[in-house]
Amino acid sequence: MDNHYADLREKMVEEQIRKRGVKDKRVLEVMRKVPRHLFVDPDSMDAAYEDNAMPIQCGQTISQPYIVGLMTELLELETSSKVLEIGTGCGYQTAVIAEIVDQVYTVEILPELAQSASRRLEKFGYQNIHHRYGNGYYGWRKYAPYDRIIVTAAPKKLPNRLINQLAEGGLMILPIGDYHQDLVRINRTEHGIETKNISGVRFVPMTGAPD
Numbered sequence: 001m002d003n004h005y006a007d008l009r010e011k012m013v014e015e016q017i018r019k020r021g022v023k024d025k026r027v028l029e030v031m032r033k034v035p036r037h038l039f040v041d042p043d044s045m046d047a048a049y050e051d052n053a054m055p056i057q058c059g060q061t062i063s064q065p066y067i068v069g070l071m072t073e074l075l076e077l078e079t080s081s082k083v084l085e086i087g088t089g090c091g092y093q094t095a096v097i098a099e100i101v102d103q104v105y106t107v108e109i110l111p112e113l114a115q116s117a118s119r120r121l122e123k124f125g126y127q128n129i130h131h132r133y134g135n136g137y138y139g140w141r142k143y144a145p146y147d148r149i150i151v152t153a154a155p156k157k158l159p160n161r162l163i164n165q166l167a168e169g170g171l172m173i174l175p176i177g178d179y180h181q182d183l184v185r186i187n188r189t190e191h192g193i194e195t196k197n198i199s200g201v202r203f204v205p206m207t208g209a210p211d
Contacts, residue, residue, distance in 0.1 A: 005037050008049040012036075016051050017069040024073040030099040031069055036062075039092040039120065053202075056090045058110045060204055063152065067183075067201065068093055071173045074185055074198065075148045077101050082143070084165065086136035086174075087152035087206070091117035097150070098129050105130045105140050109208050135208035139165045146170060153206040154181050163193060175203040 013032050022028065037048035040062060044054055053061045063071075071093070077083070081101045088094055088108035094117065098104045106129060108114035114133040121129050132140055136151070137159050145167035151159075151174035158176060163186070166172050172186040183198040 012049040012065050016066050022069040022073050027072045034095050039090040074173045081147040083148045084146040085150050088117045091121045098126050107132045107136045137208050137210050154203040155206040175201045
């Protein structure tokens, strides 16, 4: 069975991710390794490597594999990067990042998801992931600034508190919008922020109290 899922991961990476332009070898290798099927509902395991987002607990979703690969590549991660993730969800994106960097700080607003993801990631042996249950709009100021920030739900506008927790020279990737959403890359420079729209996307809305 393990070989079956390994074959599905290889096919996913080759056909859904690499052929669409994700070139970072570390990202491709990690996505060949992390067992996506163990992050979805047991009844959905055989569909875990298909080319789409999937429902998880609490009306949330696990992102399409290509989007996970793309957002991870856009972060331009270094081993030493300190990463803040807003929206732990089932923990799959968290695990992908944690395979590359030394420290990940992840915030989830839904207690059921926060607890199940924490248990799952600890079971898999990750010791470099720090969990917090709370409002993602407020980030995690205690450990700021962060070299990289990734947001896996869509606010209607750029959250100022997260920008303030991004280190100078840091990068943030997030979807922004309501019905129409864009995946946006933010670069914080000494002169302010630079914004680049990457592509249209569709994420669940970001919940909680905005700035």
